[in-house]
Amino acid sequence: MWKILLERFRQKHRTVGYPRRAPVLPERFRGLPAIDDAKVGDARAAIEACPVEALATDAAGRLRLDLGRCIFCGQCERACPEGGIVFGRDHRLCARTRDELVITAAGRTRAQTLDAAARRLFGRSLKLRQVSAGGCNACEADTNVLTTVVFDLSRFGIRFTASPRHADGLLVTGPVTLNMEAALRKTYEAVPAPKIVIAVGACAISGGLFADHEETRAGLADILPVDVFIPGCPPHPVTILDGLLRALGRIE
Amino acid sequence: MSGSPLLMFEHGGLAELGRVPELAVAEFRAHVLDAVSGGARIATFFGRPAPGGAVRLLIVLSEEYTGILSAAATTVYDSYTALTPECPQAHWFEREIAEQWGVVPRGHPWLKPIRFHPSYRDGKDAWHRAEAPAAGDADFFRMEGEEIHEVAVGPVHAGIIEPGHFRFQCHGERVFHLEIALGYQHRGIERRLRGGPNARTLPYMETLAGDTSIGHALACCEALEALAGTRVPTRAHVLRGAALELERLANHVGDLGALAADIGFLPTASYCGRIRGDLLNMTAVLCGNRFGRGLVRPGGTAFDLAEEHVRDLQRRLRAAEQDTTGAAELLWQSSSVMGRFEDTGAITAETAQALGLVGPAARACGIERDVRRDFPSGIFRYAQIPVATFGSGDVFARAFVRALEIQRSIAFLKAQLDTLSPGPVLAPFGACAPNALAVALVEGWRGEICHTCLTGEDGRIDHYKVVDPSFHNWMGLAMALRGQQISDFPLCNKSFNLSYCGHDL
Numbered sequence: 001m002w003k004i005l006l007e008r009f010r011q012k013h014r015t016v017g018y019p020r021r022a023p024v025l026p027e028r029f030r031g032l033p034a035i036d037d038a039k040v041g042d043a044r045a046a047i048e049a050c051p052v053e054a055l056a057t058d059a060a061g062r063l064r065l066d067l068g069r070c071i072f073c074g075q076c077e078r079a080c081p082e083g084g085i086v087f088g089r090d091h092r093l094c095a096r097t098r099d100e101l102v103i104t105a106a107g108r109t110r111a112q113t114l115d116a117a118a119r120r121l122f123g124r125s126l127k128l129r130q131v132s133a134g135g136c137n138a139c140e141a142d143t144n145v146l147t148t149v150v151f152d153l154s155r156f157g158i159r160f161t162a163s164p165r166h167a168d169g170l171l172v173t174g175p176v177t178l179n180m181e182a183a184l185r186k187t188y189e190a191v192p193a194p195k196i197v198i199a200v201g202a203c204a205i206s207g208g209l210f211a212d213h214e215e216t217r218a219g220l221a222d223i224l225p226v227d228v229f230i231p232g233c234p235p236h237p238v239t240i241l242d243g244l245l246r247a248l249g250r251i252e
Numbered sequence: 253m254s255g256s257p258l259l260m261f262e263h264g265g266l267a268e269l270g271r272v273p274e275l276a277v278a279e280f281r282a283h284v285l286d287a288v289s290g291g292a293r294i295a296t297f298f299g300r301p302a303p304g305g306a307v308r309l310l311i312v313l314s315e316e317y318t319g320i321l322s323a324a325a326t327t328v329y330d331s332y333t334a335l336t337p338e339c340p341q342a343h344w345f346e347r348e349i350a351e352q353w354g355v356v357p358r359g360h361p362w363l364k365p366i367r368f369h370p371s372y373r374d375g376k377d378a379w380h381r382a383e384a385p386a387a388g389d390a391d392f393f394r395m396e397g398e399e400i401h402e403v404a405v406g407p408v409h410a411g412i413i414e415p416g417h418f419r420f421q422c423h424g425e426r427v428f429h430l431e432i433a434l435g436y437q438h439r440g441i442e443r444r445l446r447g448g449p450n451a452r453t454l455p456y457m458e459t460l461a462g463d464t465s466i467g468h469a470l471a472c473c474e475a476l477e478a479l480a481g482t483r484v485p486t487r488a489h490v491l492r493g494a495a496l497e498l499e500r501l502a503n504h505v506g507d508l509g510a511l512a513a514d515i516g517f518l519p520t521a522s523y524c525g526r527i528r529g530d531l532l533n534m535t536a537v538l539c540g541n542r543f544g545r546g547l548v549r550p551g552g553t554a555f556d557l558a559e560e561h562v563r564d565l566q567r568r569l570r571a572a573e574q575d576t577t578g579a580a581e582l583l584w585q586s587s588s589v590m591g592r593f594e595d596t597g598a599i600t601a602e603t604a605q606a607l608g609l610v611g612p613a614a615r616a617c618g619i620e621r622d623v624r625r626d627f628p629s630g631i632f633r634y635a636q637i638p639v640a641t642f643g644s645g646d647v648f649a650r651a652f653v654r655a656l657e658i659q660r661s662i663a664f665l666k667a668q669l670d671t672l673s674p675g676p677v678l679a680p681f682g683a684c685a686p687n688a689l690a691v692a693l694v695e696g697w698r699g700e701i702c703h704t705c706l707t708g709e710d711g712r713i714d715h716y717k718v719v720d721p722s723f724h725n726w727m728g729l730a731m732a733l734r735g736q737q738i739s740d741f742p743l744c745n746k747s748f749n750l751s752y753c754g755h756d757l
């Protein structure tokens with residue numbers, strides 16, 4: 001007993017001050033990318049460097065980067081040595097619509113909160129069922145991290161439930177394999193309405209690396225209505241937390 | 253194995269495909285069974301298309317005590333006599349061959365799909381199914397009798413876990429048998445690797461099992477480097493080894509915490525949950541990503557460490573060591589923890605050997621099996637990490653072996669960071685040799701990762717086979733549950749902590 005108390009004292013209080021304090025991110029963290037068409041140079045080199053076809057040019061030759069597909073590998077940044085594409089340190093990546101995830105040199109708009117009715121229902125208490133539908137366990141791991149003492153998700157009234165019947169919505173990871181599609185649909189149906197769906201990671205948003213595989217569906221798009229998109233491969237835990245809190249109107 | 257016609261080659265080198273002996277099925281079986289009875293293990297065993305609609309089976313055996321790999325091939329059409337009845341190690345491999353190529357291993361005692369996908373060979377299906385199979389639609393083993401009941405769990409589980417389906421045959425609380433149906437995570441990665449290496453190859457490797465990004469990326473790079481004859485700089489070997497051990501540390505620490513959480517011992521659960529994150533953040537110091545995405549690349553590493561990063565990592569490592577030691581010690585000092593850990597989910601060394609278990613699950617049965625020692629590559633050729641074993645084969649042993657490995661990995665990391673020599677971290681990576689075979693073994697945190705890469709005429713990847721340690725070990729979990737209380741399943745499951753996506757590919 002004393003040893004447990006002594007160890008408790010030694011391990012200290014470790015919950016991060018987020019969102020009141022800025023998150024501590026690694027120096028080499030790859031967050032929100034910025035495009036500067038004037039510095040891109042050879043756009044085709046950047047497009048070909050991308051392993052997931054997240055980059056394209058529009059009719060005017062300007063680069064468009066789909067954060068919903070991007071795996072944040074930084075290959076395009078290396079292909080534009082003049083600084084045409086630079087992954088910044090901003091961890092706030094979430095969006096409310098699929099279109100908002102496509103960024104250009106003009107940047108992007110910050111995600112809106114859920115509507116007032118949803119905020120009233122879920123803003124102070126949100127129970128989620130997580131479904132891993134072909135995920136590689138990285139998105140799952142960095143979602144699980146939110147329940148540790150570091151992020152202490154329960155302090156925001158957000159928790160993960162064991163049963164979809166007890167949930168207000170789903171948090172889905174993975175490209176939705178054919179083998180998980182039925183289970184995902186059944187789990188969604190088991191959640192009482194009104195309910196929300198949160199897609200975490202490039203796979204769940206667009207299929208990511210697996211988008212063109214015949215063994216998978218290309219993410220949630222044709223399967224469930226998505227209310228919140230949280231891009232990344234995997235998103236940093238603080239990116240996921242930001243997405244949840246921003247949707248609920250808990251941070252501006 | 254003197255007088256054996258098998259092609260022997262060294263780990264880290266390449267073999268010309270034409271030199272792999274093509275044996276008649278009977279001869280192939282006899283030599284494989286002989287080698288296995290002499291202590292060899294099946295590292296990989298798979299089929300690939302051969303001319304005339306046939307399937308060529310290729311097996312690679314590993315001999316831990318000599319560090320030698322050996323290979324043989326045989327050609328089959330619709331069926332052959334299964335190895336499994338005499339060699340249980342082949343069990344899962346032969347099910348995979350049957351599912352992928354519609355070849356029936358005759359006499360296989362447990363011939364069922366493992367991933368639930370259509371056969372890759374047109375018109376050939378081992379089960380003569382007309383339509384694509386539905387996941388989990390298998391002929392489950394079933395017991396009959398008064399008071400016998402069946403419990404079905406999954407694919408969607410209670411926690412934030414990957415999907416899998418578990419069927420328990422129970423009498424009251426007692427589990428007679430657990431059958432595990434996987435395949436829900438099947439994304440078909442192996443087939444997409446053909447024609448590579450290309451821009452997608454390494455991202456695929458890093459998402460085979462996201463918690464083993466470094467392990468799988470390293471195995472792939474070592475196979476490709478063997479094929480291309482690349483000389484990886486020493487500093488890159490050190491950085492790769494450091495990343496591999498950080499991955500092991502993060503997962504082992506996380507597992508100790510999860511084991512504590514499963515028995516409701518919250519102090520260690522809380523501390524380890526946090527320390528695991530600290531260790532992942534150390535990997536992010538290396539490359540910006542907590543799982544090591546983008547770090548390991550053919551020829552070396554894509555990132556280098558500056559002097560201040562090294563000092564930062566040394567400081568973080570000291571803190572993590574102190575915190576982990578304190579958190580782990582609480583487990584062994586608490587009688588309520590030991591009461592739940594000891595004698596729960598025990599498997600014998602004989603069972604572990606017969607099934608060919610790998611990693612901490614095997615070492616917890618007293619088996620000295622560790623790729624870092626038996627088939628060293630990279631930095632492990634110069635710096636050895638002592639193999640950690642414990643003999644009781646139960647949940648305690650699997651927890652304790654992890655704790656020992658945590659200590660040893662930290663000692664290794666400290667030594668490496670203290671003596672990091674300057675130099676480049678990335679060598680040019682050229683073209684792969686044509687018509688060649690390379691096998692790379694890496695001791696991932698769950699155990700032996702085996703990647704086999706075969707090139708075609710053009711030096712591009714013609715066939716790629718991945719064996720995640722979970723592929724060997726899922727059957728070990730099923731065996732560990734025999735005679736246990738069903739309420740101990742979460743604890744037993746966590747003590748193995750196997751990968752679903754790494755298995756399903």
